[in-house]
Amino acid sequence: MRIDVVSIFPEYLDALELSLIGKARQDGLLELNVRNLRDFTTDRHRTVDDTPYGGGAGMVMKPEPWALALEAVLASAGAGAPSGGPGPGSDSAIEDRRPVLIVPSPAGEVFTQSIAHELAAEQHLVFACGRYEGIDERVLEWAAGSFRVRPMSLGDYVLNGGEVAVLAMVEAIGRLVPGVVGNPESLVEESHSDGLLEYPVYTKPSVWRGRAVPEVLLSGNHARIARFRRDEQLRRTALRRPDLAGALAPEQLTASDQSI
Ligand code: 6GU
DSSP states (O other), rough: OOOEEEOGGGGGGGGSHHHHHHHHHHTTTTTTEEEEEGOOOTTTTTTOOOOOOOOOOOOEOHHHHHHHHHHHHHHHTTOOSSOOOTTTSSOOOOOOOOOOOEEEEEEEOOOOOOHHHHTTSSSSEEEOOOTTTOOOOHHHHHHHHTSSEEESSSSOOOOOOSHHHHHHHHHHHHSTTTSSSSOGGTTSSSTTTSSSSOOOOOOOOOTTEEEEGGGGGGGGOOHHHHHHHHHHHHHHHHOHHHHHHOOOOOGSOOSSTTTT
C-alpha cells in the first residue's frame, strides 16, 4: 500500500518511523511519503492561509498550494489527468482506481474499525492535513475529479489539526494490511473486531498485591474460559458503550457455549 501525507508540520509524522508501522515500511509493505504543503507555495513568505470570506474567527487554508501538492502526489503516483477515474454515477462494475483522499476534520464521517478495514484494502491513500479553521471547500470539490474524497473525524472533540488524527488512522489501517501484524490471529480477538469491546487480560503472577487472576482462567477448561471471556465482553460493552451494545444482533447476546 502507498500512503502520501501533506502537512505544514511534516515532523509530526516522524512517529510513523517507529514500531510496527516503521517495520512495515522497512519491509516494503507500506510506502509512506510526507510532503510539506509550504513547498507548494509561490510567495516569499510561503503563505498557506488567509482570512475567511464572510468573516468570522481564524484563518482558512488557501486552495492553490493544496491543488499543487495534490497534483504532485498524483504525478508521482503515475496517475492520469484529473477526471481520469470514474466519477459518481458511472458504471459501478468498473473498479474505481482513483486514490482515496482522506481529509481529517471534526466535521467528517466518524472513522471506525470497519472503515479501517475498507481502507486497508486500497492501493493508495492520501491524507490532507488541514490546520486553522480548515481548507477552502473548493479544494475538496476540485479533488473529487481525481480522488475519492472522504472527510474523516476521529470522534466528537476538536484537535488543532489533522496530523494527530493521521497518526491514529495510519496506524489503525496499516496494521490491517496483510503481513504488517506478524500473527494475524491477534487481529481477531481485539476490541471492535466483532462489535464488542475486548475481554480483560491477565499475566503472571497469579496473585499480585493481593489480587488473584479469575480462577476460571487457570482451570484449563477451554469452553468455560471462552464463556467467561464472552460474558466479560458483553458486560464491558453494556457498561462502557451502551451505543455499541444496542447495535448487537440477538445471537451475539447469548453465551458462547450453552452446554456448560
Ligand atoms: Cl480528524 N481533525 C481534527 N482537526 N479534529 C478532530 C478530528 C480530526 N477528529 C476529531 N477531532
